[in-house]
Amino acid sequence: MTNIAIIKFPGSNCDLDVKKIYEEILDVKAELIWYKQDIEKDYDGVIIPGGFSYGDYLRSGAIAAKTPIMESIKEYADNGGKVFGICNGFQILTEVGLLPGTLMTNKYPKFKCQSTYIRIESNSSVFTSNYNENEVIKIPIAHKDGNYIAKEKTYREIKENDQIAFKYVDEKGRTTQKSNPNGSKDNIAGVMNQEKNILGMMPHPERASDKLLRSNDGLKILKSIT
Numbered sequence: 001m002t003n004i005a006i007i008k009f010p011g012s013n014c015d016l017d018v019k020k021i022y023e024e025i026l027d028v029k030a031e032l033i034w035y036k037q038d039i040e041k042d043y044d045g046v047i048i049p050g051g052f053s054y055g056d057y058l059r060s061g062a063i064a065a066k067t068p069i070m071e072s073i074k075e076y077a078d079n080g081g082k083v084f085g086i087c088n089g090f091q092i093l094t095e096v097g098l099l100p101g102t103l104m105t106n107k108y109p110k111f112k113c114q115s116t117y118i119r120i121e122s123n124s125s126v127f128t129s130n131y132n133e134n135e136v137i138k139i140p141i142a143h144k145d146g147n148y149i150a151k152e153k154t155y156r157e158i159k160e161n162d163q164i165a166f167k168y169v170d171e172k173g174r175t176t177q178k179s180n181p182n183g184s185k186d187n188i189a190g191v192m193n194q195e196k197n198i199l200g201m202m203p204h205p206e207r208a209s210d211k212l213l214r215s216n217d218g219l220k221i222l223k224s225i226t
C-alpha cells in the first residue's frame with residue numbers, strides 16, 4: 001500500500017493540507033513525521049511542506065536544513081527515493097544542497113499570495129510526466145522568499161540537463177516580466193536535481209488539488225509519487 005511521509009518542522013503550516021489531499025482526494029496513506037524522527041526506507045515518497053520553519057530566522061529554510069532528519073532525507077534520496085519540497089520545502093532543499101540554486105527575497109520585498117500560471121518545462125520526470133510538455137496550469141503562490149537565483153554555471157547546467165520543471169507564465173503560456181511574481185531568474189518556479197528524483201517548487205499544488213479550491217491543476221503532481 002502506498003505510504004507518503006510528510007515532514008513537519010516547528011513552523012511548518014501546510015502539512016495538514018497536503019495530508020488531506022492525499023487521504024481524502026487520492027485515497028493514499030500519508031503520515032506526518034516530526035523532524036526528530038528518522039525516515040524509513042519503505043515510504044513511496046517524502047514531502048517537505050510549506051510554512052515558516054523556525055520562523056524563517058536567518059534565511060527561510062536555513063535552520064531546518066541543519067537538522068538531523070535532513071541527513072536521513074539525503075540518504076533516502078541517494079537511494080533513489082522521491083523527495084518533493086513545496087515552498088518552504090523547496091527553500092530547505094536548496095539550503096541543504098539537494099537542489100541547485102537559492103531562493104532570495106522577492107524582488108518587490110513583500111509576502112505575495114496570489115494565483116499564478118506555470119508552464120510545464122519538462123515532462124520527462126516522475127513528477128511531471130502526467131502533464132503535456134508546455135501545458136499551462138494554475139496554482140497559487142504564498143511566499144516572501146521565492147526569488148530563484150543560480151550562478152551562471154549552475155543555470156547553464158540545469159538548462160542543459162532539463163532540470164527546470166516549471167516557469168511562471170501568463171494565461172497564454174508566455175514568459176513575461178509581468179507573469180513573474182517574484183523576480184526569479186528566467187521565470188523559474190520549480191527545479192529538479194540531475195537524477196530527477198527530487199523536485200522543489202514555490203507554488204502550492206495542494207492548494208489547487210480539489211474542485212472546491214477552484215482548481216485541481218496541481219493534483220497530478222501530488223499523485224505522481226503515489
Ligand SMILES: NC(=O)CC[C@H](N)C(=O)O
Nearest residue numbers: 050051087088143144145
Ligand atoms: N508558504 C510558504 O511555504 C512560505 C515560505 C517562506 N517561509 C516564505 O515566506 O518565503
